[in-house]
Amino acid sequence: MSEDHKGPERPTTGDLDEQALFYHRYPRPGKVAIQPTKPLGNQRDLALAYTPGVAAPCRAIAADPSLAAVYTSRANLVAVLSNGTAVLGLGDIGPLASKPVMEGKAVLFKKFADIDVFDIEIEAREIDHIVEVVAALEPTFGGINLEDIKAPECFEVEERLRARMKIPVFHDDQHGTAIIVAAAVRNALALNGKKIEDIRIVSSGAGAAALACLNLLVSLGAKVENITCTDIDGVVYEGREARMDRWMAVYAKKTELRTLSEAIEGADVFLGLSAGGVLKPHLLEKMAERPLIMALANPTPEIMPDLARAVRPDAMICTGRSDFPNQVNNVLCFPYIFRGALDCGATSINEEMKIAAVDAIAALAREEVSEVAAKAYGADTPVFGPEYLIPSPFDPRLILKIAPAVARAAEATGVASRPIEDFGAYLDLLNRFVFRTGLIMKPIFQIARDSGKRVIFADGEDERVLRAAQVMLEDKVGVPILVGRPAVIVSRLERYGLRIRPGKDFEVVNPEDDPRYRDYVDHYFGKVGRKGVNPDTARTVVRTNTTVIAGVAVSRGDADILICGLEGNFVRHLRDIRQIIGVAEGTTKMAAMSLLIGQQGTKFFLDTYVQRDPSAEDLAEMVMLAATEIRRFGIEPKGAFVSHSNFGTDETPQTKKLRQALALVRAQAPDFEIDGEMHGDSALNEAIRRRVMPTSTLSGEANLLIFPNLDAANITMNVVKAMTESLHVGPILLGAAVPAHVLTPSVTSRGVVNIAAIAVAEAVQRG
Numbered sequence: 153m154s155e156d157h158k159g160p161e162r163p164t165t166g167d168l169d170e171q172a173l174f175y176h177r178y179p180r181p182g183k184v185a186i187q188p189t190k191p192l193g194n195q196r197d198l199a200l201a202y203t204p205g206v207a208a209p210c211r212a213i214a215a216d217p218s219l220a221a222v223y224t225s226r227a228n229l230v231a232v233l234s235n236g237t238a239v240l241g242l243g244d245i246g247p248l249a250s251k252p253v254m255e256g257k258a259v260l261f262k263k264f265a266d267i268d269v270f271d272i273e274i275e276a277r278e279i280d281h282i283v284e285v286v287a288a289l290e291p292t293f294g295g296i297n298l299e300d301i302k303a304p305e306c307f308e309v310e311e312r313l314r315a316r317m318k319i320p321v322f323h324d325d326q327h328g329t330a331i332i333v334a335a336a337v338r339n340a341l342a343l344n345g346k347k348i349e350d351i352r353i354v355s356s357g358a359g360a361a362a363l364a365c366l367n368l369l370v371s372l373g374a375k376v377e378n379i380t381c382t383d384i385d386g387v388v389y390e391g392r393e394a395r396m397d398r399w400m401a402v403y404a405k406k407t408e409l410r411t412l413s414e415a416i417e418g419a420d421v422f423l424g425l426s427a428g429g430v431l432k433p434h435l436l437e438k439m440a441e442r443p444l445i446m447a448l449a450n451p452t453p454e455i456m457p458d459l460a461r462a463v464r465p466d467a468m469i470c471t472g473r474s475d476f477p478n479q480v481n482n483v484l485c486f487p488y489i490f491r492g493a494l495d496c497g498a499t500s501i502n503e504e505m506k507i508a509a510v511d512a513i514a515a516l517a518r519e520e521v522s523e524v525a526a527k528a529y530g531a532d533t534p535v536f537g538p539e540y541l542i543p544s545p546f547d548p549r550l551i552l553k554i555a556p557a558v559a560r561a562a563e564a565t566g567v568a569s570r571p572i573e574d575f576g577a578y579l580d581l582l583n584r585f586v587f588r589t590g591l592i593m594k595p596i597f598q599i600a601r602d603s604g605k606r607v608i609f610a611d612g613e614d615e616r617v618l619r620a621a622q623v624m625l626e627d628k629v630g631v632p633i634l635v636g637r638p639a640v641i642v643s644r645l646e647r648y649g650l651r652i653r654p655g656k657d658f659e660v661v662n663p664e665d666d667p668r669y670r671d672y673v674d675h676y677f678g679k680v681g682r683k684g685v686n687p688d689t690a691r692t693v694v695r696t697n698t699t700v701i702a703g704v705a706v707s708r709g710d711a712d713i714l715i716c717g718l719e720g721n722f723v724r725h726l727r728d729i730r731q732i733i734g735v736a737e738g739t740t741k742m743a744a745m746s747l748l749i750g751q752q753g754t755k756f757f758l759d760t761y762v763q764r765d766p767s768a769e770d771l772a773e774m775v776m777l778a779a780t781e782i783r784r785f786g787i788e789p790k791g792a793f794v795s796h797s798n799f800g801t802d803e804t805p806q807t808k809k810l811r812q813a814l815a816l817v818r819a820q821a822p823d824f825e826i827d828g829e830m831h832g833d834s835a836l837n838e839a840i841r842r843r844v845m846p847t848s849t850l851s852g853e854a855n856l857l858i859f860p861n862l863d864a865a866n867i868t869m870n871v872v873k874a875m876t877e878s879l880h881v882g883p884i885l886l887g888a889a890v891p892a893h894v895l896t897p898s899v900t901s902r903g904v905v906n907i908a909a910i911a912v913a914e915a916v917q918r919g
């Protein structure tokens with residue numbers, strides 16, 4: 153055990169090296185560890201995981217090797233393997249010193265694509281030796297990611313391994329880099345109007361990355377005669393005596409040019425995959441109009457972007473670093489190309505799969521950025537252009553676009569040994585990984601789709617609502633109506649790069665100027681006139697309180713659903729809804745349910761926001777409302793009244809209330825699986841419950857937890873949410889006369905879409 157929780161004080165200076173050393177050292181050395189995926193808590197587990205039980209999967213695999221994908225982690229396990237001969241731009245620092253980079257790649261595989269990795273650093277420099285070591289690893293892995301092996305050895309190593317192994321072998325520095333470079337070049341050309349067959353390219357570097365990039369650009373249309381390659385010895389020309397190999401020789405031409413300084417004259421693209429600082433600013437003056445400067449050496453680029461920008465304000469500039477725009481780095485590719493390849497059991501990663509990845513990445517940069525993705529970009533939401541040629545590595549859409557495209561290409565070219573049968577289900581799976589809400593929300597979205605139900609948003613100027621409105625329109629989940637000033641809405645839509653426009657795509661209710669204003673005031677006064685509101689106040693309120701405006705719209709039938717609460721106080725919004733919309737027929741009070749979606753599962757909590765101290769009758773009523781709501785998710789509710797008392801271990805007014813509520817629910821719905829009062833662990837664990845109450849009418853795990861009061865429900869929900877990093881969907885308001893929901897200010901735009909879909913589904917089912 154080497155965990156050191158205390159450690160020294162964090163570095164106080166901004167020195168990146170010092171901070172990086174601290175990061176790598178504490179609280180335990182390194183960046184990765186192994187995480188078991190099965191329980192190992194008792195003798196029985198041990199007998200299954202290890203001997204004698206483990207013999208069963210061993211025998212099965214011996215009889216049918218394809219079952220390794222079923223009984224072991226092989227199909228999701230990749231080797232990140234290096235001999236340390238070209239570690240970033242640090243050069244030949246050896247395998248041991250390369251380990252932090254390989255651990256780093258392992259983390260990226262896991263974080264971005266849920267792929268498990270063993271980082272493997274080998275002491276092997278000769279091609280034969282490397283090939284033998286790697287080939288011998290085939291039984292362990294679903295794929296091999298070669299990393300930081302220098303040219304020219306890397307080319308032959310990869311060629312020979314690809315021929316020998318029946319799993320993907322992919323040299324990331326070559327192909328991962330080439331895929332991103334090709335996507336960035338394609339998008340840059342779309343902006344500067346140049347054609348790939350006409351552009352002149354000069355490379356600094358003729359190693360693994362540079363040559364692979366040039367090769368891919370050639371296969372996409374660039375002309376070999378328009379490419380000049382340079383390395384540490386200057387221009388690669390026909391007949392030169394300095395280093396030359398068959399891979400470089402492709403680009404060696406008859407030329408009098410000898411230096412980068414000469415070769416860069418008139419170039420449209422500078423491709424730097426060599427070493428820090430080799431491109432002097434004055435050389436940029438010689439490049440063609442609107443050049444593309446790709447200074448991709450790590451950690452220090454061939455030229456720093458600010459120096460390049462000072463000389464060539466018209467240039468599009470990319471680096472390999474995270475601290476500048478346009479990060480052209482293979483991290484945008486390798487997690488996802490392997491995700492797609494592993495998921496279809498690809499036996500290799502071929503040209504078609506690489507080009508599918510290029511297409512997907514290039515197209516993604518041109519799409520609008522979702523709010524989830526916008527978080528990846530910090531304060532400013534990017535819009536496709538010179539400063540945003542390719543997506544950020546944190547863009548959650550990368551996996552959704554690249555992995556299926558790669559898997560399809562694998563299948564089309566006959567290298568998929570386990571073709572994906574249902575791409576819709578596959579996308580759901582990827583979505584679940586990305587958004588976690590994906591699967592449980594699916595039935596709701598299905599009910600909501602194409603319904604045409606109109607959802608009015610009281611906070612129509614809010615960025616989250618604007619983003620949600622675009623998603624709703626694209627996914628046909630209801631028709632948004634926004635309360636807000638049209639000019640503000642338009643300018644914000646433009647700022648966030650959203651395509652929808654008021655009037656054309658959705659309706660706006662302008663609080664400052666709407667022809668229905670007088671009617672709305674009359675309607676509102678009719679609802680609240682005898683509740684202490686005079687006509688003057690009503691006029692002011694209908695100008696200024698957007699929840700009231702939206703409530704009146706719904707009450708008059710100008711909209712079907714109300715969503716509010718992104719700003720302000722929950723209780724005040726609820727008061728407006730009570731006054732204008734009221735409770736549903738046959739219901740006495742509203743309540744609020746929260747849905748938490750976490751790695752450990754999905755749970756509904758009741759009542760987390762509305763009723764402070766509900767009576768037994770109130771509880772029974774809200775449970776019945778909750779059950780209807782939960783069934784919309786395609787889930788059969790299983791309720792537990794939770795308490796400090798476990799099946800009568802204590803007698804308090806609260807426990808009596810819970811028992812009465814249980815009796816009332818049972819009387820109304822004898823088939824409802826519900827029981828109580830019980831401890832929280834009894835609710836979630838059948839074995840624990842059966843020990844104290846063998847005849848409990850609840851089987852399995854409760855999914856609806858009903859609390860005796862607001863404090864207990866809200867506190868528990870928030871603690872669970874924070875401890876399990878669960879996603880909160882809701883609050884889902886139960887019992888309003890028409891679907892209406894009060895969100896909380898921390899909601900995300902995805903949260904807005906989720907609640908809108910829930911409300912639309914409710915409106916559809918209510919008819």
Ligand SMILES: NC(=O)C1=CN([C@@H]2O[C@H](COP(=O)(O)OP(=O)(O)OC[C@H]3O[C@@H](n4cnc5c(N)ncnc54)[C@H](OP(=O)(O)O)[C@@H]3O)[C@@H](O)[C@H]2O)C=CC1
Pocket residue numbers: 238239240241242300301302303324325326329356357358359360361362382383384385395424425426427428430448449450451471472480481482483
């Ligand atoms: N942004 C990204 O995603 C990626 C960036 N890279 C970066 O690209 C660079 C090269 O990596 P890789 O191709 O794997 O390594 P290689 O060792 O295979 O190639 C390095 C190339 O750069 C040349 N070179 C080295 N120093 C100079 C110099 N001072 N002037 C001109 N040329 C020079 C080498 O020439 P010679 O052989 O004659 O020494 C060789 O052609 C590294 O900085 C790496 O970090 C690599 C992969 C991905």
Ligand SMILES: CC(=O)C(=O)O
Pocket residue numbers: 239240241300324325449450472481482483
């Ligand atoms: C990014 C990367 O793989 C490199 O610089 O080597």
Ligand SMILES: [Mg+2]
Pocket residue numbers: 240299300324325
């Ligand atoms: Mg590398």
